[in-house]
Every structure is written in C-alpha cells, then in structure tokens.
Amino acid sequence: MPAIKSLDELRRVREEALQKKQMKATPGNVQVIVAMGTCGIAAGARDTMKSVLNFIETEKVSGVTVTQTGCIGLCEQEPIVEVMLGDQPKVIYGKVDAHVAQKIMKQHVQNGQPVRENIIHI
C-alpha cells in the first residue's frame, strides 16, 4: 500500500486553506487560462501549466482559477496563456514558456502590471 495521504489530512489542509482564503481574499475573479490544444501541448503548454501551479504553491497565491482552453487559431504563438483580472479586458500572451509564466504570475496576476513584451494583439 503506497503512502497515500489520508482524508483526515485533507480535511485539515482544507480548513487551513479556507481560513487563509478568508484572511486575504483576492479582489474580483482572477483567471489564468492555458491553451491546451494539440498545438499548445506540442509547444510545451504542460510545462507552462506546471510553472503557473508551481508559482501558486510557492508564493501561496490564493483565489486564482486556473483553467484551459482549446486551440484559438494562433498555433505559431503557442504556448498561449490568457489572464483575466476582475472585469478588466482579457490579456492574451504568446510564447509563454515556464520562465515567462512565472513573470506573468508575479507581475500581472499578483501586481496588476501586464508583461508587455509577450502580449499578442489581435
């Protein structure tokens, strides 16, 4: 039997997360969307996703929804990441490798400053 973490432990972790979330609720809805079409995956979208999740874990960023979308027809720009902060217009980023993903999370998601050099204008 592998050392699968127990449900009791999960309950404890959930309580902790809930308390922390209530303490510093992020203003508005924050969404990070990684494009996961065949083109995105082939270009490294899974590493991009991993990097986003890694940032959330290490920096303990609460209240971010991470999700996916399919191919949006800009395959040459993959991996593509979209960021939505509250009711601000969606920002689309191209060529987001693990490193750029960290930058987007820090500058844009945490501090509200878009990473200009990777924005795709359509």
Added chain:
Amino acid sequence: MREIALHLLDIAENSAAAQSRNIIIDVHEDLYNDVLCACVIDDGCGMDSTMAQNVQDPFYTTRTTRNVGLGIPLFKLAAEMAEGRFSLVSEPGIGTRVEAAFRHSHIDRMPLGDLSSTFLTVLISHPKIHWQFFYRVTDANGGSHEFRFDDAELKTELGDMSLTEPEILTFVRGMIEEGIEELALTVNSLDYKGENDARN
C-alpha cells in the same frame, strides 16, 4: 510530441471537449509481455463510425480555424512506429475509447514521460469531470503493481474549495507524484535485482 504522457493529455482534452462526465486514463506497462498500453476512456458525446474513421486522418478536423487535425493521427503513428497498434472505438451518446499499444522494448518507442504532470494538468483544468487514473506495471516476473487515483472522495471532501488553492494543490500534487514515484521505485528495484541475479 515527445512523450506518451503528452499524447494522453491531448487525447484526454478531446474527451473533455466531448462533454464527458467521467474520464479514465489507464496506462499499463507490461514488461512480462513486452507491451506498453495507453488508453483513454470517456462517456462523452461519442462519434459515428464515419467520423471515428475520419479523425484518424490528419487532413480531417472539426476545427474551423484550419483544416488539419493532428492529435489522433500523431498518436496512431507513434504506436505504429513501435510495432504497436491503435484502436478507436466510439458510439454516439455512449462515449469513446482510444487505445495505443507499443512494443515496450522497441527502440522507436516514445518514452512514457511525465505521467504525474499530465494527470495533475487534466485534473486541475477540468474540475467538473470525474477523473480516474490507473498506472499499472507488470514486472518481468509477471508480478503486478499499481497506482490508482479516483478524485471522487477528494472532491466530496473539498466541497466548493478550489483545487488551485495553494495548500490543496500541494496536497493533491503530492498524492499523485508520490504514488507514481513509489510505484516506479518498486519496479526499478525489482529490475535491478533481476540484473544481479543474471550476473551471479
């Protein structure tokens, strides 16, 4: 694609797009029979037989932005390059099962790759889908070992708490990574023992 795990991610994304409620990803490394089998089973909208045939053609796609679709043909090609076989069975309204088998020891067999990242990615990106992950290994002596992950209990326990809260993320990632690592360790230690036996 450089890994079978990446193909699985791609195929599972198809399943998610087909409005599936339940998706199973099943990987079986059978060292005893020298087969690596990777399979995605869903209960999504399914396809009729014409479409099931068409999607295996690289010049077919349902997309309107371009007129090629490479996901399934690439997976099929990868299997066939390694003396394997590919099957796609689908029924409208019932679901789809995509299975690629490879000769495990074939020199052109793509590496299995980072299964835990693939599992974690689909689990996080599609929180409303019920996911089950199986990773089974049959060792060279025929003994079987397995890692099973079913997100049902986890999600009941979490309620409306998001999987992307940092503490939860650490917990879930740990669950998947440790489970798979442990399985790999068990199997590797057996292999190693086998080699020693042969030398003595």
